Amino acid sequence: MSGKATDKETQLIIEQAALLAENLKIKKILVVCESLSLWKALLPHYADYQFIIVLSNKKMAESITVETFLCDFNGITRRDRLDYILRSAVEAEKIKKGERILCLFSLSGQKLLDTIRVQRIQEYYGPISPHDLKRISKTIPVDLLFLVVNLAIEIGQEGREGLPVGTIFVVGDTEKVLELSKPMIFNPFKGYGPEETNIFDNKVQESVKELTLIDGAFIIREDGVVLSAGRFLHAGAGKSSPMRGLGARHAAALAISHHTKGVAITVSESTGTVRIFSGGKSVRTIRAFRPPAHIHKKS
Known part of the structure; x- marks a missing residue:
């Protein structure tokens, strides 16, 4: 798959996520942002929603002009990252239990988006995270x-x-x-x-x-x-x-x-x-x- 095709897919995912958030009346969107190009693709929608921009790269955080949420993914497998992020965000009071948010992230290992999830923040983590x-x-x-x-x-x-x-x-x-x-x-x-x-x-x-x-x-x-x-x-x-x-x-x-x-x-x-x-x-x-x-x- 070429880089351009991936960029196009990511743009479509962002547009569909915005439409989904509007239909479900969700105002808060969490995005695991692993590249500056992804951040730039989010900008046209930024005024309409409350974004939680999750980063693992401190240098990238310095390049982004809005508030970001840094997470250390060292030792955390990709499949466990969302649970880790949500627990961290709850503890940091970025999100509250009972809220419903839209999560955009990558499960494939690429630096752009491939997954949308609607998540209600409850005790879904299980007994331990x-x-x-x-x-x-x-x-x-x-x-x-x-x-x-x-x-x-x-x-x-x-x-x-x-x-x-x-x-x-x-x-x-x-x-x-x-x-x-x-x-x-x-x-x-x-x-x-x-x-x-x-x-x-x-x-x-x-x-x-x-x-x-x-x-x-x-x-x-x-x-x-x-x-x-x-x-x-x-x-x-x-x-x-x-x-x-x-x-x-x-x-x-x-x-x-x-x-x-x-x-x-x-x-x-x-x-x-x-x-x-x-x-x-x-x-x-x-x-x-x-x-x-x-x-x-x-x-």
Whole structure:
């Protein structure tokens, strides 16, 4: 596709977005602006709407004469950027919960527009967002943490084979984590290549869910490769703060996060609650919703 064709498509998207906003009586339009040419294409419509211009480039911000909203996309995958932007915009009071806005952005990786979305700003983010996780670790990719935490939430809510299960995931600093742990079972991931054991693969996620029926922790490398399952974490408590009323699984997660740079994520067998540990502290608690026993999902 030529650059001119892309420019024309972007112009058509902007015109259609303006028409859609008018018909839906939406006055606020959020645009992820990745080029000055896109900004120039927006100018004819600027007086009619309240634009939120989102940039990741500080130099570009200096070239634009209106107020802009800077977002750091480092470590955020393109598919997660809109969630990250919206959460950031809510926290910065650029938009309010309950508002309805029009979002224009690119999912393809090009610097011009290819996607329009009408979004009502509610608690649609789910229990945790990439924005939250970016604050927890500077060394572990946000998309990996986001995936593992959401996998833990699924396990906490659904259990396995009709039974509640508990488990631990330790992500990052795997060399030291392995030194401070020992196998409780034969490692089910041993002997497979990295492409066959990467947590980003749906088949690997399903295997992990099956293996939650065994005791011990899953050890996951920074690139998403699951190195081991069924590991006993024997790091001492050290200076990490004790957590009253919580059992051995949480104590082990707390300790391993104190003695390593890894992030530990636990699922409580009794409640399904997910806790995230970093730096020897519990930094986030996510309460699970478990449907009553008489409610079943349709197959």
